[in-house]
Amino acid sequence: MRIVIAGGHGRIALRLERLLSAAGHEPVGIVRRPEQAGDLREAGAEPVVLDLESASVEEVAEVLRGADAAVFAAGAGPGSGADRKDTVDRAAAVLFADAAERAGVRRFVVVSSMGADAGHQGDEVFDAYLRAKGAADDEVRSRPALDWTILRPGALTDDAGKGTVRLGAATGRGPVPRDDVAATVAELLDTPATAGLTLELVAGPTPLSVAVKDVAGN
Numbered sequence: 001m002r003i004v005i006a007g008g009h010g011r012i013a014l015r016l017e018r019l020l021s022a023a024g025h026e027p028v029g030i031v032r033r034p035e036q037a038g039d040l041r042e043a044g045a046e047p048v049v050l051d052l053e054s055a056s057v058e059e060v061a062e063v064l065r066g067a068d069a070a071v072f073a074a075g076a077g078p079g080s081g082a083d084r085k086d087t088v089d090r091a092a093a094v095l096f097a098d099a100a101e102r103a104g105v106r107r108f109v110v111v112s113s114m115g116a117d118a119g120h121q122g123d124e125v126f127d128a129y130l131r132a133k134g135a136a137d138d139e140v141r142s143r144p145a146l147d148w149t150i151l152r153p154g155a156l157t158d159d160a161g162k163g164t165v166r167l168g169a170a171t172g173r174g175p176v177p178r179d180d181v182a183a184t185v186a187e188l189l190d191t192p193a194t195a196g197l198t199l200e201l202v203a204g205p206t207p208l209s210v211a212v213k214d215v216a217g218n
Helices: 013-023 034-042 057-064 081-105 125-141 177-188 208-216
Strands: 001-008 026-030 045-047 070-073 109-113 147-153 154-159 165-169 174-179 197-203
Touching: 001 013, 001 081, 013 026, 013 034, 013 057, 013 174, 013 177, 026 034, 026 057, 034 045, 034 125, 057 081, 057 147, 057 197, 070 177, 081 109, 109 177, 125 147, 147 177, 165 177, 174 177, 177 197, 177 208, 197 208
Parallel strands: 001 026, 001 070, 026 045, 070 109, 109 147, 147 197, 154 174, 174 197
Antiparallel strands: 165 197
16 A cells, blocks of 8 residues: 655654555655655655645645555644644644545544543643644544544553554553554554544553454454
8 A cells, every 4th residue: 555644754653654664565754854854765665845834735635646545643743832733733634634635545544642622621732732633633534535543542652562552432541652553553554444433542451453453343
C-alpha cells in the first residue's frame, strides 16, 4: 500500500514509517522543513515538503492522489501555544480529510489523544489541545466518504514497545510506548474492518495483532 502520513517527522510517524517500509509498503511523509527529509529517507519513507498550516486543499490532494490510505499524525508539539493547537491539531486535520476526499482516498486513520473532546473545559494549553483534537475527530467522523478509524492513545512514553496492549472503546487511563502506538496504527491499516471505530489504547496484556482483530470482530 502507498500510505501518506501527515506529520511525517513526528516521533510516532517515524516509527510507523520504518514499520511500513519493512513490511513492503510505500510510506510517504509530509514534513514542514526540508532538513527533515533525510530522517524520513532513513526510515524508508518518501518525504514531501508541505506546510499544512498554509497549504491549499488541492496541494495536499495532489500528494494523496493514488494513495491507498492516509494517516494524520501531525501535532503542534510541546511548547506551542493554544493558537497552534487549533491551526495544526484541528485545522490541519480537517484540511487533510478534505484533501483525502478530493483525492478519493477512503482509508483514513487519525492519531488522536485520550480525553479528546470538543467540549472540554479549561484555560490551559493542554485543555485547548484536547478541544482541538476532539473537534478534529468529530469532523472526520462526520464524513461518510472516509473509512475512518480514530486512535486515542494514553500518555505517550519512549519506553521500548512490548507488542502487547489494551485496545477498546474505553480502556481507562494509562501510559503506552510510542513504539506500540505506531505498531497499532500499522495493524489498523491492515485491518479495514476497524473503520468506523474510535479506540483508546494503553499498555496491556493482549498481543497487538490479537487486540486489533478483537475490536474488528474477527
